[in-house]
Amino acid sequence: MSLFDSEIWIQLMTLIGEVTFFFILGMVLAAIALAIIAAASITRGKFYLPRILIPGMVLLEGLVKAFCKLLGLDDKDLITFFITLRNTMNTKAFSETPIEQRAVFLPQCLRSAQCPAHLTPEGLKCRNCGRCSVGENAEWLEKLGYRVFIVPGSTFIKRMVKKYHPRAIIGVGCLMEVKDGIDMSDRIGIIAIGVVNVKDGxxxxxxxxxxVRDTALLGIKPPSGSVDFHGPAE
Ligand code: SF4
Incomplete structure (x- = not known):
């Protein structure tokens, strides 16, 4: 009688099969529960059970998204929710990161159509000409201690991350850009907070x-005198 025909082998295989079945069943039930919590949070506009939702999402994000879609949630709402969730998850680590290890990535579509700045290997070099809000806000962020990059796309972001090794970043852009940026940051181990544009295009x-300014101030004691913390944000 071979090992594969023995009673012990059959019992072992049965046990493995049962454990696997209950494990998968548990994951599916947990994902359904998380999807319901996420759906309630989105429709009511507030986070329910964040202590369960946040670690649960880390483990079961793909499954939860699938169930959220089955529950009829709109793609845009779902993406906004996941960005907010990721931001919430990253806030503590971001706040604890020293300012000199932080960077801000702004998309170049924010600039005026008459922008006189030129594209360099490190992105657009803003001249703070006053034609758009990028200049004053970038200057404010730089005074605070941030590296600020105005970039045409994710290739630039990857290159600047490789060159300057920021540990935490603020990514500004349209909904999909911010989501992709947060996913990319997760993959390369960078703490990211996303800020979605109020006007896309x-x-x-x-x-x-x-x-952007509220995020930039996370974990920072405003230094006296050097930065106008009450100046116009736009
Ligand atoms: S403020 Fe900067 S980004 Fe905006 S238009 Fe002027 S140079 Fe371009």
């Missing part, structure tokens, strides 16, 4: 500068 988009 290809040219003269508008950033949520108030949110």
């Amino acid at each position: 290809c040219v003269e988009t508008i950033a949520d500068w108030t949110a």
